[in-house]
Amino acid sequence: MENATSRPPSAWIGRRLLSLLYDLFAAVPLWMLTAIPFMLLDVAISGDVRHNIGPFSAMQWLLWLACWCVTGVYATWSWRRGGQTLGMRPWRLKVVGADGAPAPLQALWRRYAVGTLSLLAAGIGFWWAWFDRDRLALHDRLSGTRVVRLPKPSRR
Numbered sequence: 240m241e242n243a244t245s246r247p248p249s250a251w252i253g254r255r256l257l258s259l260l261y262d263l264f265a266a267v268p269l270w271m272l273t274a275i276p277f278m279l280l281d282v283a284i285s286g287d288v289r290h291n292i293g294p295f296s297a298m299q300w301l302l303w304l305a306c307w308c309v310t311g312v313y314a315t316w317s318w319r320r321g322g323q324t325l326g327m328r329p330w331r332l333k334v335v336g337a338d339g340a341p342a343p344l345q346a347l348w349r350r351y352a353v354g355t356l357s358l359l360a361a362g363i364g365f366w367w368a369w370f371d372r373d374r375l376a377l378h379d380r381l382s383g384t385r386v387v388r389l390p391k392p393s394r395r
Contacts, residue, residue: 255330280298357376
């Protein structure tokens with residue numbers, strides 16, 4: 240096991256939130272593509288092309304679930320493949336396991352699920368990082384992962 244001085248530093252929560260904001264630019268098009276079949280199905284059921292999916296209807300809840308799953312696939316695939324989503328790259332952040340190795344897929348899905356609950360609860364799990372001795376968010380702590388800041392690339 241590595242000692243604390245040889246590990247890259249944990250990422251500051253501000254950088255993490257900014258990378259999350261950047262990831263919206265990748266998530267919104269995915270949500271739009273995910274919504275197309277739901278909209279087409281809803282039009283087919285209602286018979287009216289001007290009809291919108293009703294608020295709080297079963298179709299809307301299924302669409303929200305599908306968007307959550309698609310976003311989860313994007314995030315966990317990105318974290319598993321290289322440790323970074325598109326939003327994490329400009330901020331030089333990377334998700335790793337607690338030991339610094341690539342995190343297992345099960346831990347990444349747990350991280351995504353707990354992170355979602357944290358956002359829904361006014362970001363309480365992110366606020367946790369302000370008080371955590373290792374600057375880990377609650378979803379890092381509960382999933383056995385951490386977000387590290389990568390060093391600046393050296394110029395030649």
